[in-house]
Amino acid sequence: MSHPAFFRDETAFLDALKQRHTGAVGYFFDRYHRRVDRTLCAVLGPDAEIPDLVQEVFTRALASIPRFRGDFAQLEGWITRIAVYTARTQIRRRRTARRWTSQAPAEESSVADPQASPEIVDALRRAYTLIERLPVKERIPFVLRTMDQMKLEEVAATCEISLATTKRRLKSARARLDRHAQSDPVLVDWLRRGPSS
Amino acid sequence: MNGPLLDYDRLGPMFDRVVADGQQRRRAALDQVRANLLQARAPEPARRAWWPMVAAPALLAAALLIGWWWLATQDLSYTIDGEQQKVGLWISADQRETNLEFSNGAKIVFRRGTKGRVTRTTTDKAQLLVESGQIWIHGPAEGTRWSITTGPYELEGTGTDIELQWLPEQQLLHIDVREGSAELRGPAFEPPPQLRSGESLHVREGEMTRRRAADRSDAEQPDRPAPSMVPPEQEPDLEALDERGPSRRPGSSRRRRTNAGTTDDWRALARREDYAASFGLVEGKFDTMIRSANAADLMRLADVARFSGHSKRATEALLSFRKRFSRHRDAATAAYTLGLIRDSAGSAAEAERWFATAVKEKPRGRLHRSALGRLIKAAQQAGHSSKARAAAQTYLERYPDGPHAELAERIGSQ
Numbered sequence A: 001m002s003h004p005a006f007f008r009d010e011t012a013f014l015d016a017l018k019q020r021h022t023g024a025v026g027y028f029f030d031r032y033h034r035r036v037d038r039t040l041c042a043v044l045g046p047d048a049e050i051p052d053l054v055q056e057v058f059t060r061a062l063a064s065i066p067r068f069r070g071d072f073a074q075l076e077g078w079i080t081r082i083a084v085y086t087a088r089t090q091i092r093r094r095r096t097a098r099r100w101t102s103q104a105p106a107e108e109s110s111v112a113d114p115q116a117s118p119e120i121v122d123a124l125r126r127a128y129t130l131i132e133r134l135p136v137k138e139r140i141p142f143v144l145r146t147m148d149q150m151k152l153e154e155v156a157a158t159c160e161i162s163l164a165t166t167k168r169r170l171k172s173a174r175a176r177l178d179r180h181a182q183s184d185p186v187l188v189d190w191l192r193r194g195p196s197s
Numbered sequence B: 001m002n003g004p005l006l007d008y009d010r011l012g013p014m015f016d017r018v019v020a021d022g023q024q025r026r027r028a029a030l031d032q033v034r035a036n037l038l039q040a041r042a043p044e045p046a047r048r049a050w051w052p053m054v055a056a057p058a059l060l061a062a063a064l065l066i067g068w069w070w071l072a073t074q075d076l077s078y079t080i081d082g083e084q085q086k087v088g089l090w091i092s093a094d095q096r097e098t099n100l101e102f103s104n105g106a107k108i109v110f111r112r113g114t115k116g117r118v119t120r121t122t123t124d125k126a127q128l129l130v131e132s133g134q135i136w137i138h139g140p141a142e143g144t145r146w147s148i149t150t151g152p153y154e155l156e157g158t159g160t161d162i163e164l165q166w167l168p169e170q171q172l173l174h175i176d177v178r179e180g181s182a183e184l185r186g187p188a189f190e191p192p193p194q195l196r197s198g199e200s201l202h203v204r205e206g207e208m209t210r211r212r213a214a215d216r217s218d219a220e221q222p223d224r225p226a227p228s229m230v231p232p233e234q235e236p237d238l239e240a241l242d243e244r245g246p247s248r249r250p251g252s253s254r255r256r257r258t259n260a261g262t263t264d265d266w267r268a269l270a271r272r273e274d275y276a277a278s279f280g281l282v283e284g285k286f287d288t289m290i291r292s293a294n295a296a297d298l299m300r301l302a303d304v305a306r307f308s309g310h311s312k313r314a315t316e317a318l319l320s321f322r323k324r325f326s327r328h329r330d331a332a333t334a335a336y337t338l339g340l341i342r343d344s345a346g347s348a349a350e351a352e353r354w355f356a357t358a359v360k361e362k363p364r365g366r367l368h369r370s371a372l373g374r375l376i377k378a379a380q381q382a383g384h385s386s387k388a389r390a391a392a393q394t395y396l397e398r399y400p401d402g403p404h405a406e407l408a409e410r411i412g413s414q
Helices: A010-018 A022-044 A050-067 A072-101 A118-131 A136-146 A152-159 A163-181 A185-193 B008-018 B020-024 B027-039 B051-072 B238-244 B266-271 B275-292 B295-307 B311-324 B331-344 B348-361 B366-381 B385-398 B405-412
Strands: B078-080 B090-092 B098-102 B107-110 B115-121 B125-138 B145-150 B153-167 B172-185 B199-204 B207-212
Touching: A010 A022, A010 A050, A010 A072, A022 A050, A022 A072, A022 A136, A022 B020, A022 B027, A050 A072, A050 B027, A072 A136, A072 A152, A118 A136, A118 A163, A118 A185, A118 B008, A136 A152, A136 A163, A136 B008, A152 A163, A163 A185, A185 B008, B020 B027, B266 B275, B266 B295, B275 B295, B275 B311, B295 B311, B295 B331, B311 B331, B331 B348, B331 B366, B348 B366, B366 B385, B366 B405, B385 B405
Parallel strands: B125 B145
Antiparallel strands: B078 B098, B090 B115, B098 B107, B107 B125, B115 B125, B125 B153, B145 B153, B153 B172, B172 B199, B199 B207
16 A cells, blocks of 8 residues: 555545645655656756756646546556656747747756766766757657666656557667767767766 | 667666756755645636626627628518529510519519519519519518519509519509509509409509409419419411411400400401401501500501501501510511511512511520521522521421421522
């Protein structure tokens, strides 16, 4: 039983969540905010707006929860899909803004672990620079698979596409990145030899 | 290239070390998000907006009002066989009855052989000109007013069941007002006779007879009027007419009552085929008569003159007819008769011209057949071989068994 002990059962928890019971909302956030945060970071990379987007995901989720027809076990996949949808919206929002206002890319330093090696932080920044050049429909399966390290089936379920389509998009994304990476010898070297530490 | 050159699986651990582990650094921000979510109130269920319940009926009422106003301000229009018709166009119910269906639901039936037109419409009134024939006005629109001009008469009426018949050759007007009211204006009607439901009016050669429904011996059909009180004159068999004279014209042997009930005037003498006596009565005032006579009398005068041997007078009467009644349905008959007169006088070219006119003005029927046959002969005699062959070809196409078919075949083969 994963739901908090003060709810009679999972159904009672979901009912309470749909009624915005404070305890249920708090438990809902505590249980899934890491999942949401990780998915947003995986899709968007180091991004200073991640906390705002986490709030947006939960706000969307709580607004949609009265229409949720699944069971407790399906909540994680459901809110992960909302996170992916929110991240995709953010990508498109930014692309549109850049097209019209030459807005600078989002700040990223605050997201990274200050304890992380500067070499790794740099390599990851370079990787996301390339990843941003992928089409969204390839970018999202690719980061969920490589960064978030989801299983193929999970990627397919989260993106709501078939397994075959998932594999095809991953293959296409890797081939595209292989071509783009040739312009960044530092990243190529890093991906070939791995972390020096 | 079989696979990717680079090992992208190395990105996962790197992501964990740089970003995922940074969650601790974002702890404070995430706690704030949690607090925000807990403070946020659930949105109240959307209350049903009140304004559509008021606005929708108001819009509907406004649309109905606009629709009613639009309909009320539109002039009446009419269709024939479902097709919208223009006001002013001539309507010839040559082959069958023609139904005029008006936009307010009223109908006018042009009986077979009727010619006329709708001359003007307003929002609640239609004006018609009936040149000859019989019309039946009926329909549910009680408010519709009708104004019908026919011959020298004008009928103003409001009603849902009115029958009107006008035979110009006989100067006969018959009106049945089964439902509604009407007023007839015309020469010698002072004050104008008023007709109410169930009344009828019969005017023949100036003599007016008025009846109520109870006075009539003939049974009325409540839902459809009797086809015709007086059968319209049929088109004459002109080939027979040429040989035997006008006394064989259908209807011409019927004795008619004149307005005075006498039989000793020129018309009565003509009907008795005493053309010489008849011409004797009109000879002195022939010039005046051909300028003032109505269409039927003018054709009758032409016959009297022609069959009494006064071709020149007959020609004058016929030319007067064509001038004064150029759109009359007997105008083609006058042209044809002029062709016969010129042919008898040995003037083939002039005969050809008149027969060609008759053919053109009467493109179907027995008159067309006779005129076309005569045209072949006249054109041949006038030396117009190509026109004769063209007429012969048309004749054989239209009337392969006609009385001039043998002539046409002979001319056509030359």
